Amino acid sequence: MTIGETLRTYPFEPFHGDLPDELLRMVWAEPVSRVELPGGRPAWLVVGYDEVCTVLADARFTRHGDPYPTGAPDTGGGCPVRELSMNGPAHTSLRRLAARAFTARRVEAYRPRVQQITDELLDEMVAGGSPADLIAGLVAPLPVRVICEVLGVPLADRDRFAEWTAAILAIAGQDSPEAVQAVAELRAYLAGRLAAKREHPGDDLFSAWLAAQAEDELSDEEIVGLAVGVLIGGREINSTSAGLRALFLHPEQLDRLRADPGLLPAAVDEILRWTSVSPMFLPQTAVADVELAGHLIRAGDTVMAVPWAANRHPDVFPDPGAFDIGRPQNPHLAFGHGPHFCLGAALGRLQIEVAIGTLLRRFPALRPAVPLDELPWRQERINCGIAEFPVAW
Numbered sequence: 001m002t003i004g005e006t007l008r009t010y011p012f013e014p015f016h017g018d019l020p021d022e023l024l025r026m027v028w029a030e031p032v033s034r035v036e037l038p039g040g041r042p043a044w045l046v047v048g049y050d051e052v053c054t055v056l057a058d059a060r061f062t063r064h065g066d067p068y069p070t071g072a073p074d075t076g077g078g079c080p081v082r083e084l085s086m087n088g089p090a091h092t093s094l095r096r097l098a099a100r101a102f103t104a105r106r107v108e109a110y111r112p113r114v115q116q117i118t119d120e121l122l123d124e125m126v127a128g129g130s131p132a133d134l135i136a137g138l139v140a141p142l143p144v145r146v147i148c149e150v151l152g153v154p155l156a157d158r159d160r161f162a163e164w165t166a167a168i169l170a171i172a173g174q175d176s177p178e179a180v181q182a183v184a185e186l187r188a189y190l191a192g193r194l195a196a197k198r199e200h201p202g203d204d205l206f207s208a209w210l211a212a213q214a215e216d217e218l219s220d221e222e223i224v225g226l227a228v229g230v231l232i233g234g235r236e237i238n239s240t241s242a243g244l245r246a247l248f249l250h251p252e253q254l255d256r257l258r259a260d261p262g263l264l265p266a267a268v269d270e271i272l273r274w275t276s277v278s279p280m281f282l283p284q285t286a287v288a289d290v291e292l293a294g295h296l297i298r299a300g301d302t303v304m305a306v307p308w309a310a311n312r313h314p315d316v317f318p319d320p321g322a323f324d325i326g327r328p329q330n331p332h333l334a335f336g337h338g339p340h341f342c343l344g345a346a347l348g349r350l351q352i353e354v355a356i357g358t359l360l361r362r363f364p365a366l367r368p369a370v371p372l373d374e375l376p377w378r379q380e381r382i383n384c385g386i387a388e389f390p391v392a393w
Helices: 021-029 049-057 089-102 104-109 111-128 134-139 141-151 155-168 177-199 205-212 220-234 239-249 251-259 261-274 345-362
Strands: 032-036 042-046 284-286 290-292 295-297 302-305 390-392
Touching: 042 049, 049 290, 049 302, 089 104, 089 205, 089 220, 104 111, 104 345, 111 134, 111 141, 111 345, 134 141, 134 239, 134 345, 141 155, 141 205, 141 220, 141 345, 155 177, 155 220, 177 205, 177 220, 205 220, 239 251, 239 261, 239 345, 251 261, 251 345, 261 345
Parallel strands: 042 302
Antiparallel strands: 032 042, 284 302, 290 295
């Protein structure tokens, strides 16, 4: 930031489920601009589709050392521990090993268990009577239970995970001592779980990654780093509640989906494209000078690309403001783009599909119990999400 430069604060307004019209206009009219992020950090705001793809995929932008910190030390030989936030060969080799635990066959094998957990949670919600809070009853506990089973950590520790995640993902405290401490405590906890799984392996990610140690150079520190990313990234799936809100806002699309459940996979993609769970995304750092949309971004500058905004670009998505569960082409960026495409995307998509499909099947008269514009949204997190969602049936 040059001397005397006054930057607009971002987000431009409190988030209540929809990106402001001004930001959506910038997607095509001003795809790259300067803003001030919460906490006072100047940054380049990137919202154009092509520009967001560049920031997410180009090795000249890195997340290494930024808001998904793993805090991993160097290995004993002086070799740096590989992390998924890195770029280049280190990232490629680690991702190749990590992806073995996220094959299509393995993820699809989780479907019956995800369905069972969903049914159990909805049984409990029904027992409590209508209306009920969908967030407390299904949206919050489902991904926690799933990710704990997938990773192989006790569900009883979910409150500790919630505290650590809240500190790590707080908008105002990404570099705070609290976030650093939370990462250290989470890593120590997961290191203990890794040791337990080495003695008693099971059918979980920790055990799968440990099995890879016999033939690949995958260190304990790297496995713990992978587990940190999986636990933080998979603990919340707010697209389920945002998707249900979108369907309620578009009753003709809701009726269409009820009439043809086969549209559910396409509907999930449209939910991921059309909805926003936050105006924020993970800031990155330029490691070299880059020209983007006519602007010179210098090495060391902070850059925040916002995929949810790019998902409304009219050159990529005809009539981008329309919510169409039958949209034929949908190259949305909700799970990222390029080498850092979300490792757990298939598992996240599976949970949204099962949750929404089961809700619509079991509750033909499901409806919001309060006006949708009165739903409270969390403002303190990178991933905002609806705080409470009363529904009746």
